[in-house]
Amino acid sequence: MTLPSERTGIITIDEFAHACSMGQILPILIKNSAVITTLSQSNIQSFQIIYQQSRLIPDRETALKCLRSLYYRMENKLETNQNQNQNNNNFGFILPAQYLHIVSILLNDHHHHHHHKDNRLLHIAPDTIGSSFYSIITAIPVRKSFPFRKTFGKFVSILVSSGIITNWKNIEYSQIRKSFNRYVHSSIINDDNPHHDHHHHHNNKIMMMIDLTFQIVSISVSRHLYSIFYFYLLMISLSFIIFIVEILQFIAINNRLFR
Missing domain, CATH: 3.40.190 (D-Maltodextrin-Binding Protein; domain 2)
Structure with missing residues (x-):
């Protein structure tokens, strides 16, 4: 917005x-x-x-x-x-x-x-x-009887609110801004040429930069989406590990009961 x-x-x-x-x-x-x-x-x-x-x-x-x-x-x-x-x-x-x-x-x-x-x-x-308008909500399901459910819930909340995704965004913004920084200053210097309309030439320069930015940001967003994919892959892998641990714990409990 x-x-x-x-x-x-x-x-x-x-x-x-x-x-x-x-x-x-x-x-x-x-x-x-x-x-x-x-x-x-x-x-x-x-x-x-x-x-x-x-x-x-x-x-x-x-x-x-x-x-x-x-x-x-x-x-x-x-x-x-x-x-x-x-x-x-x-x-x-x-x-x-x-x-x-x-x-x-x-x-x-x-x-x-x-x-x-x-x-x-x-x-x-x-x-x-x-x-x-769109909020990202991350949840990892565990059974209610999981003894460390509250502690694990806090861990997930801290992980999500730590700003990992925001940090990735800021890195992308910083890289794009640096790539244009030299062009911005060179445009400003070139605009001091007295043989053309100073204000009109500035406007044309900045709008050309914005047009090019839309193309470059598309590539940057793709890289950012890869980062989000890896983040969710990490969360799914963590969920799978917890699932395996829960199954092993369930088997161990059953073995103790039937001995």
Whole structure:
């Protein structure tokens, strides 16, 4: 869930739904996506409100055009000192966080370099249960009579909440950002050429970077999905080991009883 910087106070889906119902934010959804199915078929009131107030777009490329529009609007607002109370459309994007996070990094880096102000063009809500439409829940089944069930449950909770998946995401973000860091600074230096439109050339550069980022992040997401697969493989292997231990313990108990 990504919002314009003016709405950074919104950090949960319920707050987002309320802003949508008040006409403050227009939610953007991609047609024929899993999000559409989730929102339209959900019994959660906030999900229904967001779906009813949403605007459907055909693909992610159209979403990128909306991001471009938002970027140009914010840039023009800062350069022309427009009235902050002017009624402009505020978009709320419901897209994979990997794409939006990288785009936000590029836009904010470019924006901070030229305007030296600490106001972000995009705000991505923190990755919490209240702000995520899809939550990952990990469970390892054990029998109720397992003597260390509570202790084992705490162990699993600690493992899940330790931030392993988040750490993998951060590693991917860091690698992508470093790969673009040199290009960002070289673009800034080249833009000092007096023979072209400084502002227009900057905008073209940053948008070319965002287009390329969408392609690179797709590869990065694939690597990240491999990491998640290995994580679940580890959990399944652990479950299988526990299952074998339980069977051996059951056999040992039966042997003692029938001796």
